[in-house]
Amino acid sequence: MTLDWPRHIPTLTDGVVWLRPLEPSDVDAVYTCASDPASQRFTTVPSPYLRSDAVEFVDRASAQVWPGFEVAITGDDDALVGTCGLRIRDEDSDVVAIGYMVSPSARGRGIATRATRLLIDHAWSLGAHRVALDAFATNTASRRVAERCGMTQEGVLREAHLGNGGIRHDVVLYGLLRSDPDVSPSDGGGVR
Numbered sequence: 001m002t003l004d005w006p007r008h009i010p011t012l013t014d015g016v017v018w019l020r021p022l023e024p025s026d027v028d029a030v031y032t033c034a035s036d037p038a039s040q041r042f043t044t045v046p047s048p049y050l051r052s053d054a055v056e057f058v059d060r061a062s063a064q065v066w067p068g069f070e071v072a073i074t075g076d077d078d079a080l081v082g083t084c085g086l087r088i089r090d091e092d093s094d095v096v097a098i099g100y101m102v103s104p105s106a107r108g109r110g111i112a113t114r115a116t117r118l119l120i121d122h123a124w125s126l127g128a129h130r131v132a133l134d135a136f137a138t139n140t141a142s143r144r145v146a147e148r149c150g151m152t153q154e155g156v157l158r159e160a161h162l163g164n165g166g167i168r169h170d171v172v173l174y175g176l177l178r179s180d181p182d183v184s185p186s187d188g189g190g191v192r
């Protein structure tokens, strides 16, 4: 493997959003984010989501780096508006996977797109060859994030995931190779 995985959870910024290690003071905001109906429907967070789930998540995420890390997404006031993470999917092929969620009150402002671009750039700096993102087919917002970050839709796994509420989801596979053209304009790519 040629991945140069970090020993510490990184802090990253594009000057508009910051990715930083999670802290105990983030628990309430994580709870708000993960208990929202869209997060419950489109991610694998526990359902129902309890405050103790948020405490456990923050506790684990504030220390865990391998085989992946989760970070807080914040603005310049340091308040958590979402979480995102980078995880090794296949060590031998230098493939990493990205995931994210944004608080309901902060959605539609380009936050997930900016955070994902930061994680993608970081993945290349770690030596990744490929970045993967899986989204449920009905998750229009997440699929737009993938597309805005230049990822290619590569396939659909029909009814591959049994989600919360017993709903079966088609899973859309997105991928980006290090050698793919960079589609991120230096001004943030029209992200608000």
Ligand SMILES: CC(C)(COP(=O)(O)OP(=O)(O)OC[C@H]1O[C@@H](n2cnc3c(N)ncnc32)[C@H](O)[C@@H]1OP(=O)(O)O)[C@@H](O)C(=O)NCCC(=O)NCCS
Binding pocket: 038, 039, 042, 043, 099, 100, 101, 102, 103, 106, 107, 108, 109, 110, 111, 112, 113, 114, 134, 135, 136, 139, 140, 141, 142, 144, 145, 148
């Ligand atoms: C998916 C999610 C992270 C997007 O976060 P966000 O910060 O609002 O995303 P952005 O503002 O960067 O928006 C990206 C695109 O999605 C679009 N979008 C945002 N919310 C949308 C919605 N509810 N329906 C359709 N499109 C939507 C935006 O308009 C934008 O597209 P555009 O550039 O063509 O205008 C957020 O909706 C969320 O947390 N959802 C629940 C958890 C989840 O689904 N996580 C991902 C699992 S794969």
